[in-house]
Amino acid sequence: MVAQKRQQARWNEKLITQKGGPGRRAFIPQQIEVPRAEVVSAWKRQKAAVLPEVSELELVRHIVRLSQMNHGVDVGPYPLGSCTMKYNPKVNERIARFDAFGMMHPDAPDIVQQGNIEVLYRLQEVLKGITGFGGVTVQPAAGAQGEYVGMLITKAYHESRGETKRNKVLVPDTAHGTNPASAAMAGYKVVELPSTENGYVDLEALEAALDDTVAAFMITNPNTLGIFEPHVKEISEKVHKYGALMYLDGANFNGVVGVVKSVDMGFDIQHFNLHKTFSGPHGGGGPGCGPVGVVDHLVEFLPKPLAAYDAENDRYYFDYDLPKSIGRVHGYHGNFGIAIRALAHIYRNGGEGLRKMCEAAVLNANYLMEKVKKIKGFSVPLAEGIPRKHEFIASPVPLMRETGINAGDIAKAILDYGIHSPTVYFPMIVKEALLIEPTEGETKDDLDAIVDALREIAEKAYEDADIIHSMPKLTAKGRLNEYDLAKNPVLSQRQSGD
Ligand SMILES: Cc1ncc(COP(=O)(O)O)c(C=O)c1O
Structure with missing residues (x-):
């Protein structure tokens, strides 16, 4: 099947502190008829805290736009091994x-x-x-x-x-x-x-x-x-x-x-x-x-x-x-x-339901493993022929040897398909580990979408590895410079000059 790419929302969203104006409020609670308590003077602020002043609509739009630039289980598959990012029914919430x-x-x-x-x-x-x-x-x-x-x-x-x-x-x-x-x-x-x-x-x-x-x-x-x-x-x-x-x-x-x-x-x-x-x-x-x-x-x-x-x-x-x-x-x-x-x-779920939940998680992981194993450039190391439980490790070592594309590149490229990255480089006993856990919630269509995405990434890598090196392109933020992230991180708003 052809892998489907997904464009993530890309809002030019300012920080909340850069929005609004003096006196704007989202909600003003009624004055309550309780006498004011005097606060010990050592605890009192010397000047008012700098808080965002925004209307309710500005606030709601800000939060919704940020959420649209994020990925979660409610948006698409999240096969982050060892983290079990599964769908949790809303009724429990x-x-x-x-x-x-x-x-x-x-x-x-x-x-x-x-x-x-x-x-x-x-x-x-x-x-x-x-x-x-x-x-x-x-x-x-x-x-x-x-x-x-x-x-x-x-x-x-x-x-x-x-x-x-x-x-x-x-x-x-x-x-x-x-x-x-x-x-x-x-x-x-x-x-x-x-x-x-x-x-x-x-x-x-x-x-x-x-x-x-x-x-x-x-x-x-x-x-x-x-x-x-x-x-x-x-x-x-x-x-x-x-x-x-x-x-x-x-x-x-x-x-x-x-x-x-x-x-x-x-x-x-x-x-x-x-x-x-x-x-x-x-x-x-x-x-x-x-x-x-x-x-x-x-x-x-x-x-x-x-x-x-x-x-x-x-x-x-x-x-x-x-x-x-x-x-x-x-x-x-x-x-x-x-x-x-x-x-x-x-x-x-009851006892029967929990067992079914477990069986579905195991079936999904093994279905995916068998499909990924067949993609040119991938292998499933260790324990040949032994079924897995809820997760498995795929390794793109063969792909890396021939094209230079490694587990980290794949984890970034898969984001363009609306799929969260698997866990990478863990556990450390497997080279270029991609630890994949689909969970019981995903349908066969979603599992096939993960396989299609991985297959297309591998095919593109064999054609022209630079295409993969430049991905993701459809996410709110594109490929970041890893060297700068590690060596020159901008960790505060003040440092960024805004
Ligand atoms: C196998 C395993 N053990 C222990 C932990 C640690 O759990 P927590 O993150 O809640 O501290 C995790 C985390 O997901 C895990 O996957």
Whole structure:
């Protein structure tokens, strides 16, 4: 099929501070009849803040024009691997905005906010059901914070048993970058394990690294190649034999949810990325939510409080009675809005629906992989013939050798087709990696559009590589000078001379 290009809006939009005029206002609230409080003079501004003065229409047009010069899931495909930029149903957004949730002060007495505590409690319960764990906290604000919490729990557990010489965490080289960072932040020495050519954990290297100084084995499964570790049971038996814990980075849960339970794979601790699997918006810096689940004997170490239910009195409450808890890791209820979206998504889909969601994500990734593999100039390295889960890596090394066009050039050129770039140069174990994750939401037409775009880029590269070097041309901003961006960045309005 012929690849369709898309012209992005290109407004000559000024900064909001360069618009409007004195006295213009978007909205003037009524004076309220509350006496003015005197502010401590040290806190008072010496002169009025320079704020934009614009009418409501100017403001709305400004925001809409900026949004038209942007790319999002609501505009076109967003196959950014490892980030799961999937479509999140709008109904979940509406539910999260209900006044009953949004207007409730988290300091209100438990009896007043029964519904909110119930949401947290129910989310804990469904995540327990999906994984088989004995306890879940929804406090952590992101996947990486969940990992850090998991490492602190690991530490607290070993210390409670007097096992203080456990100072290492084993991390395969296919792990997400946050895994070694979280283990190191918790004070552990990180030992990287190599992978086999199938992207699996090298079992001999694991065996050689295991001893009684290992605190945990931390694996991203499916890993950053989209490959499920088939020896996970065997690995967990080996790790447990040495008294270490099995940690699952469950951020890629989209690829296995509803099909396998984490406890059945032998995991003791796992974090989830609600903003990747269960309808939280991902990107723009959050807010995220990275709940952590643990097996029964680790529940006492979870952050406190946990949401709890007193069946006798039919009352929800916060349970602070966890004497070995690692303590609070977030104020109030964590990123509560994301918890609401996740619960709504899980309830709307049900068990069957979640499994279908997972199967569709896996089918889409494998369909795309098979098509991309056949494009001249591309290869799908490692794990020949092994199906992927929710994402896969394509590499344009053959194209680069013949034309000079690399993964970065492709990531830029694909923008002219109304498609967001895949993740590039990650994971680092694959040269010129394009990590592609279509997600379950895309139709076959959209998947074919990605294939057509990649094929046309490759064909053009063979004809005349300069065409690709000059792309994107149809985006609001064209190709930028990377040297200037890195060496002479203009980071403030004042510096730009405006
Ligand atoms: C596999 C994996 N682990 C961990 C993380 C870290 O999650 P967060 O960005 O919420 O900190 C991500 C991010 O998307 C991820 O893809």
